[in-house]
Amino acid sequence: MELFIRRRLGRYVLAYTWLLIISTFTAFPFFWMLTSSFKARAEIFTRVPVLIPKAPTLANYNYVLTETPAGRYFLNSLYIATVTTLLALVLTTLGAYALSRFQFRMRRSLGVWLIAGQMFPGILMLIPLFVTLTRLNLINTYAGLIIVYTMAALPFSTWMLKGYFDTVPRELEDSAMIDGCSRLGAIRRVFLPVAAPGIAAVALFAFTIAWQEFMFALTMMKDQSKYPLSVGINFFVGIAGSVVWGNIMAMAVLIIVPGLIFFLFLQRYMISGLTAGAVKG
Amino acid sequence: MSTKSLSVPLPEGLERLSRRLSNRHITPYYYLLPTVIPLLLLTVYPLLRGIYLAFTQYNLYNKDTTLVGVFNFVELTTNDTLFWGALTNNIIWTVGIVAISYVLGLFTSIALNENIPLRGLFRGLALIPWVCPAVVAALAWRWIFDPHFGMLNYMLMEIGLIERNIGWLGDKNTALIATMIVAIWKLLPFSVVMLLAGLQTVPEELYEAAAIDGAGVLGRFRWVTLPLLNRVGKIAILLTTIWAFNHFDSVYVLTGGGPGDTTMLLSIMSYLNAFRFFKIGYASAVGVVMLILLLLPITLYTRQVLEDVE
Numbered sequence: 001m002e003l004f005i006r007r008r009l010g011r012y013v014l015a016y017t018w019l020l021i022i023s024t025f026t027a028f029p030f031f032w033m034l035t036s037s038f039k040a041r042a043e044i045f046t047r048v049p050v051l052i053p054k055a056p057t058l059a060n061y062n063y064v065l066t067e068t069p070a071g072r073y074f075l076n077s078l079y080i081a082t083v084t085t086l087l088a089l090v091l092t093t094l095g096a097y098a099l100s101r102f103q104f105r106m107r108r109s110l111g112v113w114l115i116a117g118q119m120f121p122g123i124l125m126l127i128p129l130f131v132t133l134t135r136l137n138l139i140n141t142y143a144g145l146i147i148v149y150t151m152a153a154l155p156f157s158t159w160m161l162k163g164y165f166d167t168v169p170r171e172l173e174d175s176a177m178i179d180g181c182s183r184l185g186a187i188r189r190v191f192l193p194v195a196a197p198g199i200a201a202v203a204l205f206a207f208t209i210a211w212q213e214f215m216f217a218l219t220m221m222k223d224q225s226k227y228p229l230s231v232g233i234n235f236f237v238g239i240a241g242s243v244v245w246g247n248i249m250a251m252a253v254l255i256i257v258p259g260l261i262f263f264l265f266l267q268r269y270m271i272s273g274l275t276a277g278a279v280k281g
Numbered sequence: 282m283s284t285k286s287l288s289v290p291l292p293e294g295l296e297r298l299s300r301r302l303s304n305r306h307i308t309p310y311y312y313l314l315p316t317v318i319p320l321l322l323l324t325v326y327p328l329l330r331g332i333y334l335a336f337t338q339y340n341l342y343n344k345d346t347t348l349v350g351v352f353n354f355v356e357l358t359t360n361d362t363l364f365w366g367a368l369t370n371n372i373i374w375t376v377g378i379v380a381i382s383y384v385l386g387l388f389t390s391i392a393l394n395e396n397i398p399l400r401g402l403f404r405g406l407a408l409i410p411w412v413c414p415a416v417v418a419a420l421a422w423r424w425i426f427d428p429h430f431g432m433l434n435y436m437l438m439e440i441g442l443i444e445r446n447i448g449w450l451g452d453k454n455t456a457l458i459a460t461m462i463v464a465i466w467k468l469l470p471f472s473v474v475m476l477l478a479g480l481q482t483v484p485e486e487l488y489e490a491a492a493i494d495g496a497g498v499l500g501r502f503r504w505v506t507l508p509l510l511n512r513v514g515k516i517a518i519l520l521t522t523i524w525a526f527n528h529f530d531s532v533y534v535l536t537g538g539g540p541g542d543t544t545m546l547l548s549i550m551s552y553l554n555a556f557r558f559f560k561i562g563y564a565s566a567v568g569v570v571m572l573i574l575l576l577l578p579i580t581l582y583t584r585q586v587l588e589d590v591e
Contacts, residue, residue: 022469090315095314102309110317113324117324122548123551124569125324127561147323218533219552229414249420263405271408
C-alpha cells in the first residue's frame with residue numbers, strides 16, 4: 001500500500017512538473033501579448049522586462065482603434081470568415097450525407113480526394129488560382145478570397161462531416177421516411193438536428209481557416225481597406241516598424257480574442273474537429 | 282420506384298436503363314453535385330493547372346503558355362543558387378519540428394492522461410496555441426526574440442546561459458532554430474490532441490496486467506503505451522510532416538527567408554519567384570518539386586485513414 005502511494009505520488013510530481021514547463025512554453029506568449037498591450041512605451045523598453053504593467057493603460061487599444069484601420073480589418077475578417085463558413089456548410093452537408101449513406105461509383109476516389117485534397121502545397125494551388133482569379137477580375141475582392149477559403153475548407157469539412165454522419169443511426173431517417181417524409185424532408189426535420197454537433201465542429205473549422213489565413217490574403221488583397229486582420233497586422237508592422245510593440249500586441253489581442261472565446265466554450269468541438277478521421281470513435 | 286408503377290413490362294434493355302435512372306441510382310449524384318462541382322473547380326483544376334504551368338515560362342507579362350518541357354526543373358537544380366539550400370533548410374526544418382513536437386506532445390499527453398486535479402486547466406493551456414493565427418504567433422515571438430528588449434535574452438542572461446544578447450532572428454546561426462521554435466509552438470497542440478485521443482483508447486486493464494507481470498513505469502511505457510499509440514502516432518507524424526513541409530506564414534513574417542537565406546524554405550522561394558519576380562512558371566516548378574517530395578507522406582496518410590474507415 002505504502003509503495004503504491006509513493007509510486008502514485010511520484011507520478012503526480014512528474015506529471016505536474018512537466019505540465020508546468022510545457023504550459024509555460026505554450027501560454028507565455030499569450031500572457032506576454034496581453035500584458036504588453038497594456039503597457040505604456042516606458043514599460044516596453046526596459047532593460048529588465050516588466051512582467052505585469054505597474055501603470056496599465058488603454059492607450060495602445062485607443063491608438064489602434066482610432067489611428068489605424070484595425071476596426072475595419074476586424075470587420076473584413078468577420079465578413080469573409082462568416083460567409084466562408086456558411087458557404088462551406090451549404091456545399092458540404094448534402095455531399096457528406098451522400099458519402100455517409102449511399103453507395104455509388106467513385107465513392108472511394110472521392111474519399112481519397114477529400115483526404116488528400118488539402119495536403120497539397122498551398123503555394124502550388126495559390127499560383128494558378130491567382131492567375132485564374134486575375135482573369136476573372138476577382139483579385140482584390142471579398143468574393144475572390146471567400147471562394148479561395150471555401151476551397152481550402154471544402155475537402156476536410158466534407159470528410160469531417162461524413163465521419164460525424166456515420167455515427168448517426170440510419171434508422172432515424174428510415175422511420176421518418178416510413179412516416180411519409182421525403183428523403184430531403186427527413187434530413188431536414190430529423191437528421192440535421194441530431195447531427196448538429198458535427199455541423200458545429202465543421203463551422204468552427206471553416207471559420208478558423210478563414211480567420212487565420214495569411215498567404216492567400218497577402219497575395220490577393222491590394223486595397224488596404226479590404227485587408228483581413230492577418231494581412232492588416234503584418235502591414236501595420238511593416239509601416240510602423242517592429243518597435244511599437246504595445247500597439248502591435250493590442251492588435252494581436254484583437255485577432256485572438258474571438259478564437260479564445262470559441263476555445264473556452266467550444267473546446268470539445270475543436271478537439272473533435274482536429275482528431276476527425278484519425279481516431280475511431 | 283417508377284418502374285414498379287408501370288403496368289406494362291418494359292423490354293429488357295429499357296428496363297435496365299429505367300432502373301439505372303431511377304431514384305436509387307441517381308440520388309447520390311444530385312446530393313453530391315454541390316460538393317463535387319466546387320471541388321473540381323477549386324481543387325482539381327488549380328492543381329492540374331499548377332502542374333501544367335510548371336512546364337511553361339509563363340510570367341505575368343508574356344502570359345506565354347507554350348510548353349517548354351523540363352526546362353524550369355533543369356534550371357532549378359543546376360543554375361539556381363537558392364534551390365539546394367532551400368531544400369536542405371526545408372528538410373532540416375520539417376524533420377526537426379516533427380520530431381520535437383512529437384516527443385513534447387507524447388510527454389504532455391501522457392501527463393494529461395493521468396487523473397490529476399486541474400487536468401482540464403492544463404489541457405486548455407497546452408492547446409491554446411492552436412487558436413493563435415500563425416502571423417500573430419510570429420509577431421508575439423518576434424517580440425520575445427527581440428535582441429535588446431526581448432524576454433528570451435533577459436531570461437537566458439539571468440540563468441547565466443548566455444553572456445551577451447543574441448539577435449535570434451537576425452543571426453545566421455540561430456534564425457532557423459528560432460523559426461522552428463515558433464512552428465513547434467504552433468504545432469504542439471495538434472500532437473497533444475492526437476496522442477491524447479490515442480492514449481484514451483488504451484484500456485486501463487492492460488497497464489494493470491503489465492504491472493502484475495512485473496513491468497515498471499518504463500516497461501509499461503515501452504510495451505503497452507508505445508505499441509498502442511502506433512496508429513495514431515503514425516497519423517500525427519504524417520500530418521505534421523505535411524504541415525511543416527508546406528508551411529509559409531510564420532517564417533515569411535519572422536524572417537522572410539533571411540538573414541542570408543538561412544531560413545529560405547521552398548514555399549517562400551516559390552512565393553518570391555511568383556509574386557516578386559512574377560516568374561509564374563518557374564515558381565510553379567518549385568511547387569511541383571514540393572508536391573513530388575510530399576507524395577509519399579500524402580499517400581501513406583490517405584491510405585491509413587481510408588483503411589480505418591473500411
